[in-house]
Amino acid sequence: MSETAAMQAAESEDPTEDQFISYRVTWKEPGADTSRTTRCLIDAAHLSRPGDVEQRNELLRKMIAIRHLPRGLAEADRIVLLDVLPICNCMTYPNGPCQFAEYGGTRFRLLPSTPANFEALHDRHDDQIMGRVHNTLSVEFLTMVREKYSHQ
Structure with missing residues (x-):
């Protein structure tokens, strides 16, 4: 790519464009017996450490x-x-409409893989394998990938 084309591509991207991440949050007040569930949006620009769960939870609170x-x-x-x-x-x-609605809204899935006792994490978006992991770790791996990538 030429230097001019690279500069034009960089200028055409709008850095102020917000990306919102949506969460379903179940919460309660300390000492309360009942909980409530609500939907919250977080502007990704407010996350200085995008993978930090504590920062995300503080924004949600x-x-x-x-x-x-x-x-x-x-x-x-x-x-x-x-x-x-x-x-x-x-x-x-x-x-x-969610493009993964027919799968219960989940983009990533686990399928048996070779060698024995391994599972492969598939991405329904392009049907590629995200990774292979031993079946004792597969649920944690799937949870981590779903939390990180969701349907982006």
Whole structure:
């Protein structure tokens, strides 16, 4: 690629374009018996460490506190996260068809592989193998890949 073409490609990308990551979050207040579930969007630009779960959870707690707690009590410390699940980001928010809906919204799947006792992680998007792993580690590997890549 020529230097001019590379500069034009870099200029055509809009760095201010936001990428939102959607989560289904189950939470409760400390000491409460009941939990609530809500949908939260995080602007990826607010994540200085994209793979850091603690930073993501802190942003989610702040957002939930602001949206669901009374004014004056809206503090992130008053939110206990019980479950955080990424929601398919191949959909247009809030309602759009998921290209993986027929598979329960999951892009990645495990299939038996050779050699024996190994499983292969397949990407339904292009039907390529993401990796092979021993079956004792396959669920953790699948969970890690789904959390990192979701439907991007």
